Each structure stands twice: as C-alpha cells, then as structure tokens.
Amino acid sequence: MTTDAATLLERTDRELMQLHLAGDPDAFGEIFRRHKDRMWAVAMRTCGNRELAADAVQDAFISAFRRSASYRGDAAVTTWLHRIVVNACLDRLRRERPTSELPEFDLTDGKDAHSQLETRLDVHAALASLPEAQRAALILVDMHAVPVAEAAEILGVAEGTVKSRCSRGRTALAALITRDGSAIAPTTDRPMEPGRES
C-alpha cells in the first residue's frame, strides 16, 4: 500500500505510524522529515560532538523504523522518538568514553562575540562532565523546554526524579562554571513551553 505525498502531509504522527506499520513505504519518511531537525538538536546537545551525534541519530531513526511495532500509541510519537534518540546517544557516548576526552564542540557560529563563545564552551564542557542522567534531564527540560511529564516518559523515570535531576544538575553546573571565577549572570528566565503534541 502507498499513500500519496499530499495525503501524508495531512496525517498526524500517529496516523503515519499506523500507515508505516501497515506497510506504507513512505509514511516513516514523512515522520523523519518532520522531526529530523529536533532530533538532530537533541542528539547534538546530548553527544556534544557532531560525528557522534550524526551516528547516533542515524542509529535512532533506523532503530525506530525497525521497532515501530513497539510504539504503543499511548505517548506522542515525538516522545517515543526522543527516547530512542537519547538512548542512542547515551549508547554512543558509553562506547566512546573509555578513549575520549570531554566532547568537543563545533565552533561554526562566527557571529558570536568571543566572550559569549567562551561562555558557551564553558557551559558545554561543564554539561558534558555531569552525570549522564542529570545531563539528559537538563538537555530535555531546560534546553529543549520539554515538559517535565514528557521528559519523565522519555527518560523512563518519575516526574519527581526528573525535577530532582534537573535541580541537582543545575546546582552542579553552576558550581562547575563559576569554579574558576567566570561567574555566569542569570539572564531573563524563560517560561516553560506548554505541552506539545505531535
């Protein structure tokens, strides 16, 4: 069975998953098209390294394609995808860790001022040194504004655990960043985005 491209565009993520499970060869491609950039961002921030992130996000989408039957439909497709991407990244990082230093960061944004760049490097380096559970929680909740309840689903833990990990992570991050005197002044606090649904 096949569905024409225009029809696929109108389908929800859940419907696309159903089409994919029913054998539609193009449905998963539309899911990939919709969510590739967000998953790439999650992978980049979790892995902290472009090459690792690329491999991890490729692993994740192939895994999602193959394991689509494991999607039960009780969570958003994006939640399910996030979970697969985060796990793929953690798998890659665990494999790399024995032989690698802290993740290097890609310096492609030439528009940033030097001090901002240094701050970003400090933050990324500090983030990379946090325990992986805290880092994953901070990336999802604080960097990607994923609601705590959804982050809990993605990470497979209770909401309270996510909050705790975020709080501990923030405290540890602040200590790491300010340890050498390069204190970071808080900027405007950004409200959490409302819950998202695919």
Next chain:
Amino acid sequence: MSPHDGDVPFEDDPTGMRALLAGLPDPGPMPDDLVARIQASLLSESRSRAADAQTPHSIPQPPTAPARHGASIPAGRKRPLGQWIFGLAAAGLVVAGGGYALRGAAGGSDAAGGAVSMGSAEAGSHSTSTSFAGGDASSSTKAASDDATVQGTVQVDGGGPTYTVKDLPEEAEGVVARAQDSPPSGFTPDGPFGDAERVEACLISLGMRPGDRSVVQVGTYGERAAAIVTYAEPGASTWTAYLVGPSCGLGTSDAIAGPVSVSAKASGGTNTP
C-alpha cells in the same frame, strides 16, 4: 519530593542555569549530507521490509559475490558498489523483474578491461535473480514479461561518454536500452560515483522511490565527472532521467539537466515539464 524541589517551585532556578541553558543557540537543522545518508538507510530498510513481506514462504538465498576486475572499491565504511547494485536488483526484481545497469568510466578503465560478470547478472536469468531476492517467481516472471525493456541484468561497463545537456534525452534512452542489450560485465568506478551509499542518496534526492528500478551510466560533462541517472517505477516503460554532477548525493542533487522522460523502447525522449 527531593530536597531540591521541596519548597521552591521547580521553575524558580536561583542558580540561573536554566535560563542559561535555554538561551544557548540551537544547533540548527540536520545537515543535508546526514539527511541524505539517513534517507538512504531508511530506503534500504523499506526495501528489505517490502521484500520480506512479499516472500513469506521462501527462503532468501545470499547473492553470489560479484567478481571485480580492474577497479578499486572505496575503503572505510563505504559499501562496495557491486553490493549496492545487488541490493537494488534484489528489491527491483521482487517487484518488477527488472534489472539495473551501470556503465562506468570514471576510473579511466576501458570497456574491455572492465567487462566482468556480476554474479547472477545474466540477461534473462530471472529465476536465478529471483532466488537470491527471495521474490515470488510467478509475479517476477509476469512483471518481466510485461516490461521487456530491461531484463534481469546487472552490468557495469567502462567507457562512458562525454555528455551534453542537449543530448540528454538521446543519451538516457541509450542508457536504458543498453541495460537490456549489452552483455553482462562488471566494473566499479573510482571517483564520486564509486560509493554505493552516495549513489543511492543521489537517486533519492532526484525522486527515486522504494521499489523503483534504476540505471546509472558514468561519464563526463566538460572537465568533470558526471552521470546519467535514470529510474522508473516497477513495470513502467517510461523512465525519468537526469544528468548530474559529481556532488550528487552529498546533500544536493547537483543536477545539470533534467528531468527528461524517456521510453525504453521509443526512439526519442521528451522533456518533462
């Protein structure tokens, strides 16, 4: 409740880290080359799934390893082109009994030196091809008879020509026709069209869909490597053709000319609107 979120609302962050993290720049969209890479992988998965779905009672046989003469295979993680051709052929034969051909010259080898049989790639050998593809013999045979323009041929020849935009319809028609007429041979080109995944990404970027048949001929355009890339839906007699440059598959199609529609049997191509 943990001690960290006891009395203070979760959103209140005295450390300022939450705001700092939220303010970091986004990594931006997924790079085009990675998009193409993943799309190629997903297409491959889709083909495998389609083949599995169509062969519930057959036992897939592994393809005979293709012999390779006179051409190098890119090292590292790249898949040898011969394998890619077999992968495409397997999927295509299940669906349509069609075949694939690639005529290459990018490495500078001549046609005679590169002529090698590619495993089961023998014109008309549908049963052999179908067995490794795990395909349904009856549907494959029927499709093959419906579409006599390209038989179960997998071939790679040296000696690709110098292309021009003006002659694309005629060249493309010849590419498809030779896929049927030329004897089986094997040649894996060096250069930009020697990487199977890249060629596959090139085809996808030009609109090839899962199950389509494809024929690629490598030559030159001006001073640079180029290829005529054609594909068709299973059973269709009209092929879509492009002339592409060496960056095709690297996040861009690098199309020089096309698309043009060519009939495998007709005597001329027509420009596709």
